[in-house]
Amino acid sequence: xxxxxxxxxxxxxxxxxxxxxxxxxxxxxxxxxxxxxxxxxxxxxxxxxxxxxxxxxxxxxxxxxxxxxxxxxxxxxxxxxxxxxxxxxxxxxxxxxxxxxxxxxxxxxxxxxxxxxxxxxxxxxxxxxxxxxxxxxxxxxxxxxxxxxxxxxxxxxxxxxxxxxxxxxxxxxxxxxxxxxxxxxxxxxxxxxxxxxxxxxxxxxxxxxxxxxxxxxxxxxxxxxxxxxxxxxxxxxxxxxxxxxxxxxxxxxxxxxxxxxxxxxxxxxxxxxxxxxxxxxxxxxxxxxxxxxxxxxxxxxxxxxxxxxxxxxxxxxxxxxxxxxxxxxxxxxxxxxxxxxxxxxxxxxxxxxxxxxxxxxxxxxxxxxxxxxxxxxxxxxxxxxxxxxxxxxxxxxxxxxxxxxxxxxxxxxxxxxxxxxxxxxxxxxxxxxxxxxxxxxxxxxxxxxxxxxxxxxxxxxxxxxxxxxxxxxxxxxxxxxxxxxxxxxxxxxxxxxxxxxxxxxxxxxxxxxxxxxxxxxxxxxxxxxxxxxxxxxxxxxxxxxxxxxxxxxxxxxxxxxxxxxxxxxxxxxxxxxxxxxxxxxxxxxxxxxxxxxxxxxxxxxxxxxxxxxxxxxxxxxxxxxxxxxxxxxxxxxxxxxxxxxxxxxxxxxxxxxxxxxxxxxxxxxxxxxxxxxxxxxxxxxxxxxxxxxxxxxxxxxxxxxxxxxxxxxxxxxxxxxxxxxxxxxxxxxxxxxxxxxxxxxxxxxxxxxxxxxxxxxxxxxxxxxxxxxxxxxxxxxxxxxxxxxxxxxxxxxxxxxxxxxxxxxxxxxxxxxxxxxxxxxxxxxxxxxxxxxxxxxxxxxxxxxxxxxxxxxxxxxxxxxxxxxxxxxxxxxxxxxxx
Numbered sequence: 001x002x003x004x005x006x007x008x009x010x011x012x013x014x015x016x017x018x019x020x021x022x023x024x025x026x027x028x029x030x031x032x033x034x035x036x037x038x039x040x041x042x043x044x045x046x047x048x049x050x051x052x053x054x055x056x057x058x059x060x061x062x063x064x065x066x067x068x069x070x071x072x073x074x075x076x077x078x079x080x081x082x083x084x085x086x087x088x089x090x091x092x093x094x095x096x097x098x099x100x101x102x103x104x105x106x107x108x109x110x111x112x113x114x115x116x117x118x119x120x121x122x123x124x125x126x127x128x129x130x131x132x133x134x135x136x137x138x139x140x141x142x143x144x145x146x147x148x149x150x151x152x153x154x155x156x157x158x159x160x161x162x163x164x165x166x167x168x169x170x171x172x173x174x175x176x177x178x179x180x181x182x183x184x185x186x187x188x189x190x191x192x193x194x195x196x197x198x199x200x201x202x203x204x205x206x207x208x209x210x211x212x213x214x215x216x217x218x219x220x221x222x223x224x225x226x227x228x229x230x231x232x233x234x235x236x237x238x239x240x241x242x243x244x245x246x247x248x249x250x251x252x253x254x255x256x257x258x259x260x261x262x263x264x265x266x267x268x269x270x271x272x273x274x275x276x277x278x279x280x281x282x283x284x285x286x287x288x289x290x291x292x293x294x295x296x297x298x299x300x301x302x303x304x305x306x307x308x309x310x311x312x313x314x315x316x317x318x319x320x321x322x323x324x325x326x327x328x329x330x331x332x333x334x335x336x337x338x339x340x341x342x343x344x345x346x347x348x349x350x351x352x353x354x355x356x357x358x359x360x361x362x363x364x365x366x367x368x369x370x371x372x373x374x375x376x377x378x379x380x381x382x383x384x385x386x387x388x389x390x391x392x393x394x395x396x397x398x399x400x401x402x403x404x405x406x407x408x409x410x411x412x413x414x415x416x417x418x419x420x421x422x423x424x425x426x427x428x429x430x431x432x433x434x435x436x437x438x439x440x441x442x443x444x445x446x447x448x449x450x451x452x453x454x455x456x457x458x459x460x461x462x463x464x465x466x467x468x469x470x471x472x473x474x475x476x477x478x479x480x481x482x483x484x485x486x487x488x489x490x491x492x493x494x495x496x497x498x499x500x501x502x503x504x505x506x507x508x509x510x511x512x513x514x515x516x517x518x519x520x521x522x523x524x525x526x527x528x529x530x531x532x533x534x535x536x537x538x539x540x541x542x543x544x545x546x547x548x549x550x551x552x553x554x555x556x557x558x559x560x561x562x563x564x565x566x567x568x569x570x571x572x573x574x575x576x577x578x579x580x581x582x583x584x585x586x587x588x589x590x591x592x593x594x595x596x597x598x599x600x601x602x603x604x605x606x607x608x609x610x611x612x613x614x615x616x617x618x619x620x621x622x623x624x625x626x627x628x629x630x631x632x633x634x635x636x637x638x639x640x641x642x643x644x645x646x647x648x649x650x651x652x653x654x655x656x657x658x659x660x661x662x663x664x665x666x667x668x669x670x671x672x673x674x675x676x677x678x679x680x681x682x683x684x685x686x687x688x689x690x691x692x693x694x695x696x697x698x699x700x701x702x703x704x705x706x707x708x709x710x711x712x713x714x715x716x717x718x719x720x721x722x723x724x725x726x727x728x729x730x731x732x733x734x735x736x737x738x739x740x741x742x743x744x745x746x747x748x749x750x751x752x753x754x755x756x757x758x759x760x761x762x763x764x765x766x767x768x769x770x771x772x773x774x775x776x777x778x779x780x781x782x783x784x785x786x787x788x789x790x791x792x793x794x795x796x797x798x799x800x801x802x803x804x805x806x807x808x809x810x811x812x813x814x815x816x817x818x819x820x821x822x823x824x825x826x827x828x829x830x831x832x833x834x835x836x837x838x839x840x841x842x843x844x845x846x847x848x849x850x851x852x853x854x855x856x857x858x859x860x861x862x863x864x865x866x867x868x869x870x871x872x873x874x875x876x877x878x879x880x881x882x883x
Contacts, residue, residue: 074263074652074653075231075234075235075238075262075263076235076238076239076242076260076261076262076263077259077260077261077262077263077653077656077657078257078259078260079257079258079259079260079657080101080105080251080256080257080258081255081258100254100256101251101254101255101256102256104247104250104251104254104256105251105256105257107247107250108245108247108248108251108256108257110247111245111246111247111248112245148237148240148241148244149208149210149229149233149237150207150208150209150210151240152236152237152240152434153207153208153433153434154207154208154233154236154237155205155206155207155208155430155431156205156206156207156208156216156217156228157203157204157205157216157217158203158204158205158206158215158216158217158871158872158875159214159215159216159217159218159875203217204867204868204871204872205430205868206868206872206875214882215875215876215878216228230310230311231262231265231285231311232309232310232311232312232313232719233719234262235262235313235716235718235719236313236718236719236720236721238262239260239262239718242260249443259661261656261661261662261715261716261717261718262716262717262718262719263652263653263656263716264286264652264655264656264715264716265284265285265286265311266283266284266286266287266652267283267286267287267655268286268287268289268290268294268711268712269287269290270282270287270290270291285307285310285311286311286711288304288307289304289307289308289311289707289711290711290712292304292307293307293308293704293707293711294704294707294708294711294712296704299700299704302324303320303321303324303703303707305317305320305321305324305425308320309429311719312710312716312717312719313717313718313719313720313721314429314431314434314719314720314721314722314723315667315719315720315721315722316667316710316717316719316720317429318422318425318722318724318725319667319670319671319725320703320706321421321422321425322418322422322725323670323674323699323702323703324703325414325417325418325421326414326418326674326678326699327696327699327700327703329410329413329414329417330681330692330695330696330699331696332410333406333407333410333692334692334693334695334696336403336406337403337685337689337690337691337692337693338689338690338693339399340397340399340400340402340403340689341394341395341689341690343397343399344393344394344395344396344397344399344400344689345394347393347397348390348393348394351393351397352767352768352769352771353389353393353752353756353768353771353772354386354389354390354393356768356770356771356772357382357383357385357386357389357596357772358383358386358389358390359383360381360383363772364382364772364773364776365381365382365383365386366381366382366383367381367382367772367773367776367805368380368381368382368801368803368804368805369381369382369596369776369804369805369806370577370779370781370804370805370806371788371790371804372485372593373482373485373590374589374590374787374788375787375788375789375790376487376790377485377790378790379790379801379804382596382772382776382805385595385596388595388601389595389596391601391604392600392601392752395600395601395604395687395688395689396600396687396751396752396753397753398753399689400686400687400689400747400751400753401686401747401751401753403685403686403689404685404686404743404744404746404747405743405839405842405843407681407682407685407692407739407743408682408736408739408740408743408843408847409843409846409847409850410682411682411735411736411739412736412846412847412850412851413850415729415732415733415736416850416851416854416856417854418729419729419856420854420855420856420857420858422724422725423856423857423858423861424858424861426723426724427861427864427865431721431722431723432723433723434721434722434723440538440539441537441538441539441540441543443533443536444536444537444538444539445536447536452535452536455534455535455536456535458531458534459531459532459534459535459550462527462531463531463550463553463554466520466524466527466554467553467554467557469520470520470554470557470558470561471557471561473513473516473520474513474561474562474565477509477512477513477516477562478565478592479583479589480509480512481505481506481509481592482589482590482591482592483589484505484508484509485505506601506602506605506606507605507609510562510605510606510609510610511609513562513606513610514609514610514613514614517558517559517610518617520554520558521555521558524551524554524558525551528547528550528551528554529547531550532546532547532550540664540720541722541726544665544668544726544727545726545727547665547668548668548671548672548726548727548728548731549727551668551672552672552675552731555672555676556679559610559614559676559679559680560679560683562606562610563603563606563607563610563683563684564742566599566602566603566606567599567603567684567687567742567745567746567750568745568746568749568750570592570593570594570599570602571592571593571594571599571807572749573591574590574591574592574593575590575591576777576779576806576808576810576819577779577783577784577788577804577806578779578783578784578785578788578819579785579819580785580788590788593807594807595807596772596775596776596807599750600687600750600751600752603684603687603688603746603750604687604688607680607684607687607688607691608688610680611677611680611688611691611694612694614673614676615677615694615695615698618673619698619701619702619705656715656716659713659714659715660713660714660715661714661715662714662715662716662717664718666717670706671725671726671728674699675728675731675732675735677695677698677699678695678732678735679735680695681695682735682736682739682743683735683738683739683742683743684742684743684746685739685743686742686743686746686747686751687746687750736847737844737847740839740840740843740844740847741840743839744835744836744839744840744843745836747835747839748832748833748835748836748839749832749836754828754831754832754835755775755828756768756771757831758824758827758828758831759771759774759775762824762827763824774824775807775809776805776806776807776808777805777806777807777808777809777810777811777812777822778803778804778805778812778813779803779804779805779806779813779819780802780803780813781801781802781803781804782802783813783819808825809821809822809824809825809828810822810825
């Protein structure tokens with residue numbers, strides 16, 4: 001890692017890190033060859049790279065030296081397109097956009113010089129042709145980087161660590177204390193060693209002050225000063241310097257500068273001498289990440305967060321810290337979910353209700369059921385729902401009730417743990433106040449309050465409209481299910497297909513719904529970005545939070561609306577035979593009904609298709625496009641790849657240019673995917689106990705795929721800082737609270753557990769014998785509406801049908817209160833509401849107690865913060881005395 005250079009001539013190079021930062025301007029034009037300056041050809045024995053004299057290290061430096069004789073390290077790359085030479089444009093007197101872009105770039109160079117940046121252009125004699133047939137042209141301009149560490153209050157280690165005496169050192173830093181609590185052989189199996197995990201001594205820090213360099217732990221040797229700032233910190237400082245210049249922002253907005261990104265620290269490929277267990281032999285942090293983080297052999301180990309932070313910055317490391325903690329907490333709940341699932345399978349053959357449905361001789365399987373649609377559908381026997389009822393029992397049993405409550409408490413425990421863990425990371429990574437010191441976005445302009453309010457209102461109206469569009473699509477999917485039931489029921493001779501008609505229509509409808517979800521996602525993603533830019537947020541954090549809220553509100557409705565409909569609404573307003581509720585706008589088509597065994601299977605099928613298919617598709621889309629671009633890329637990318645393969649000493653700025661570009665919102669899609677997954681796991685776990693297991697298995701692969709993508713396939717992102725996971729934590733907290741309600745309602749109203757309990761304690765006298773006869777109501781077929789009378793009968797014995805059964809609690813036709821809700825209905829409704837209220841309040845009270853019992857800030861960290869403030873006061877006092 002090189003160091004950030006100071007302003008030339010403004011401070012003695014021995015006071016603080018002196019090696020200069022490099023800015024490379026890459027010109028991509030319509031040329032037959034690529035001309036670059038090969039920095040490695042001019043290295044001398046006295047250069048910075050002499051300490052590690054390898055082609056990999058040498059290529060990270062330019063040949064030009066600064067005023068103190070040191071090499072200039074390349075920290076950032078700026079690219080631009082140009083069709084003609086500057087001399088051609090000037091001689092032709094072209095008043096073109098190309099000439100305007102040249103003027104903007106020259107203005108940027110002048111602005112950098114005014115800021116004290118030393119710009120050096122390589123001479124034509126020092127360049128040489130490195131490729132054949134490429135359509136690009138490259139020029140290198142080196143520059144001393146302005147020191148912005150003080151402006152952004154970058155926390156750096158203090159020189160005087162005298163408060164860390166022997167007693168305190170034995171106590172350890174916050175992260176050491178945390179690890180010591182789990183210091184056992186089994187726990188060490190999942191951890192990398194400190195040397196391999198990128199851990200360094202955790203020293204007390206303070207905001208960097210350029211006027212007091214002696215306060216900070218800058219070594220006396222040149223190599224110590226060079227390593228004072230990491231390469232990630234260098235990229236952050238140079239990016240801050242660039243975006244603070246109006247000239248740079250104009251270049252980006254007009255296209256005079258196409259891309260701006262930091263360089264990777266050499267190749268990610270490991271040499272044959274690198275040990276599979278140790279990082280000895282690795283030339284850079286990128287190779288260490290490839291060995292410890294990307295490698296499949298370490299899939300079961302914790303992530304090297306300190307190494308990730310040192311290379312990619314705190315924002316990326318914070319995401320992977322959260323994802324690792326989330327996946328670790330999924331393990332116990334996944335095991336419990338698997339136990340509940342196995343219990344459902346083991347007890348399905350002994351369940352009394354299922355056996356009654358499947359027994360067509362002595363049980364309720366021979367009961368004649370009313371048609372499921374108008375005219376085209378015929379009467380059918382309850383035994384046809386046998387397979388359906390067995391599947392229902394696997395997911396809807398007594399174990400699922402207890403499991404739903406445990407998951408709701410688990411979500412609270414996980415979030416409380418993460419708050420503590422996040423506070424430790426904030427202190428350890430020195431980012432507790434970084435967002436308070438955030439600079440405004442280049443696109444930010446202060447708007448009048450009325451104009452800003454009108455834009456916010458426009459955004460809200462647009463979001464509401466898109467939500468209404470999602471609901472319209474849901475109505476279309478419901479209509480499809482009803483139409484398919486009618487169409488296929490009117491076709492004779494379908495055999496097994498007819499017995500599984502409800503499952504087939506549910507599965508195909510879920511697939512159609514999933515395709516609609518994907519299409520609406522692409523539309524709304526662009527719309528939400530445009531709306532957020534219209535609001536002109538002040539900082540990058542404000543921009544991301546606003547964009548996050550818009551996207552998640554839409555995605556919540558888009559992904560979960562069909563599940564909410566099946567779980568809470570389907571069948572509740574369908575009416576009864578003789579008085580069905582109908583779509584007034586669809587020629588009187590009947591509303592959907594649930595199977596006599598309930599709607600649980602349809603909910604499970606919907607979750608499997610939307611949830612599991614989403615995970616698979618996301619994994620494919622994350623890694624697929626970069627690979628496809630590398631395999632079937634443009635002519636330029638193919639030529640770059642061919643040139644890289646032909647010349648292993650190709651400069652790294654050319655190699656990185658062939659990688660996939662990184663968007664400034666690169667982590668948004670990752671967070672969105674995981675938060676939506678969290679919603680599937682906790683909101684509907686009562687219907688799908690295997691959801692946590694599927695999520696955990698997906699995340700194990702997700703972490704390694706993301707690591708491979710970031711280390712090997714993508715350009716290096718700017719090492720941005722972040723103190724937390726942003727607006728996502730508030731969303732997770734809201735989902736956790738909502739999960740208590742959804743699981744309570746699923747168990748209470750969608751599940752059959754409450755009616756079974758009511759029957760056992762009333763008419764059943766402790767048994768479920770006769771439950772299905774009690775659960776199904778009678779109807780006289782003579783009371784059918786004209787449009788509901790079936791046209792055909794499936795057997796001669798059923799031509800003279802007088803009565804059929806349907807799923808409801810109503811008085812029989814020979815009662816004085818015919819077809820009105822029976823006493824059993826009110827008993828079941830009261831029991832359901834009582835369960836929901838008791839379950840909800842009990843779990844919410846436990847969640848509140850957990851929140852109160854677990855402090856957000858570990859005591860050991862607060863003590864360390866006090867010691868750090870004391871040390872800073874001591875350092876300031878010492879500095880004042882010596883000056």
